[in-house]
Amino acid sequence: MREKDSAAHHSGVPGAYNRWKWRVLLAFTAFYLFVYLGRFNFWPAAPVIKEDLQLGHVQIGVINALLLWGFALGDLVHGRLAEVYGMRLWVMLGACLTAGLNWAASYGTSTLTFALPWFVNGFVNAACWSPGIALISQWWPRGERGRAMGIVMMSAGGAMLLMWLVTGWVVTEMGWRAAFRYPPLVIAGMGVLFYALSRDRPRDVGLPDYVEDDQVSARAEELGRGRLGGLGPYSRLLTDVQFQIACHVKGLENVVRYGLTTWVPLYYFERAGLDITSTVLVTTALPAGYLAAPVLGGLVSDNLLQSARRPMVMASCGLSALALVGIALAPPDNLYLGAVLLLIAGFAMSLSPMGALAVDIAGRHMAGTSSGVLDAHGYLYAGLQAIIFSIVLEMAGAPWEVVFLAMASTRVLSGVLISFVRV
16 A cells, blocks of 8 residues: 555545654664664674683574574464554563563573573563564555565664674673673663554554555455454464465575574684674674665565565575675685675675565454564574584584585575465
């Protein structure tokens, strides 16, 4: 749907509707900019934690996997619960609990005492994602959803970059435990602010809900209208073949997205012989790439491709596969080339509008459930890569080239699978 066709326009108050939809979107993106300070802060700190707690690659992989699987489990339930009990409320609860679980993890002295609160942290932090996407979907119809989700994903890229820099600085200046205690407090404060500034639906501020006139999402909303109670949304989505394929594409995408962020710091720390400060500086190119592309991908899919998402996903797969082959073949001590390839890889990964595609298939009424189920697949796969690659690195003498070439192969497979999704 285009803005001129929205229900808000027909009601005679397009200005109020537009102000609110932008207010909700910008409030969520501002909040999300800080969320990774308490979710992925383990990654840039991992080389120091590994030495301090005397961990191996497998232990590092297990800690990463538990966070990611905790997030996957949270994804399965938080989106649906937020649809029932309130989306902005669920986001705020997730933010406050994230700060608390980070403090608990900061007292860890072994794999077990760190990994257990880190697993729970993944579960509660998931409440910050799919409920927020569901809320955005109540205000932004399919014809504008690509740009809205692009802005959200740009915020996620900014969150990765901010986390990388802040966590790296705090670890260097104050130690790794401080990085799990003080920066995450910002998440709780921003969660409360988001709750105050946003509303779940247009009707909550006396505005009409938009009428979806894009046939893809309108048909999905009509088909799903009678299956919104209880576990109905899960049944509807899990019997949709195209949605299931999209879920596995998202899973394979996260093998690379989080495979890179998990292992790249250790790769340059170990193979290039860098200290923690230099490692953080070189690998900052990766989250910088994540920041640069999402809005472009959303605008192109909305404005040039009539909201089709598949072409952008395929472009993302091809370009990122080439960058990964380059990383595998480039000498690790060529830091300038490595930074450029990381920037390209991050940029290519963020061209993929998979989040918008999930809501397009399901419609706004099941947006939380669909976002959660799709993302759960992503984090299930991301956790598997952490375990599998850690075993490969531990048992075979750190064959880093094999790891990056395996990631490139998953991008090729993703490109093949997404060709079957006609959205």
